[in-house]
Amino acid sequence: MKKSILEFWVGLFVLLGVVAVGFLAFRVAGSASGTSGQSYTVYADFSDIGGLKANAPIKSAGVLVGRVGSITLDPNSYQAKVSLNIDSKYTFSSDVSAQILTSGLLGEQYIGLQQGGDTDNLAAGDTISVTSSALVLENLIGKFMTSFAEKNAGGDNTESAGQ
Structure with a gap:
């Protein structure tokens, strides 16, 4: 008997939580317009x-x-x-x-x-x-990677050209 009463209260609590989340979701979505209509x-x-x-x-x-x-x-x-x-x-x-x-x-x-x-x-x-x-x-x-690759490639060519 006590177990069924406990299950009832847990179920009620979960149901109220779902209703509260749904209410908040609709409230946030409703206030998202932000303009007066005109x-x-x-x-x-x-x-x-x-x-x-x-x-x-x-x-x-x-x-x-x-x-x-x-x-x-x-x-x-x-x-x-x-x-x-x-x-x-x-x-x-x-x-x-x-x-x-x-x-x-x-x-x-x-x-x-x-x-x-x-x-x-x-x-x-x-x-x-x-x-x-x-x-x-x-x-x-992409631009950073390209410039980084060009800088490294340019640095390697100048070192080998000087040797």
């Missing part, structure tokens, strides 16, 4: 977006100001055309710059906006002209 769309062209995905955050000075709408390939320039849905309560100058950044060393990628100095504001449908592509870790490692 937004305007601007565009930015990047030569390499790395691992940027649709619905990625757009931040300015660390504050969430919008979300990435869509990412397409421009058939003329072969660059990634990213639509940025910016919350309408935030305005940026027409010379704002956009760069793809990473949260931490291997975190998610997001777009960072840096305010410019122009007095004219960015309007819906405008394209951000000053962009900086993603820093891809694999490319950096």
Whole structure:
């Protein structure tokens, strides 16, 4: 009898734990939008977006100001055309710059906006002209390995040529 009561309480505790985890998951997913619903769309062209995905955050000075709408390939320039849905309560100058950044060393990628100095504001449908592509870790490692191999190969040739 005592064993069945103990099993009941353990089962109830596990059930409450599952419900709590589910509640937290839905709460976090629900608050991920971060925008008020009213937004305007601007565009930015990047030569390499790395691992940027649709619905990625757009931040300015660390504050969430919008979300990435869509990412397409421009058939003329072969660059990634990213639509940025910016919350309408935030305005940026027409010379704002956009760069793809990473949260931490291997975190998610997001777009960072840096305010410019122009007095004219960015309007819906405008394209951000000053962009900086993603820093891809694999490319950096490849460049480092290539320069390291060339340096070592060059060092070996000069030593053997002098002998």
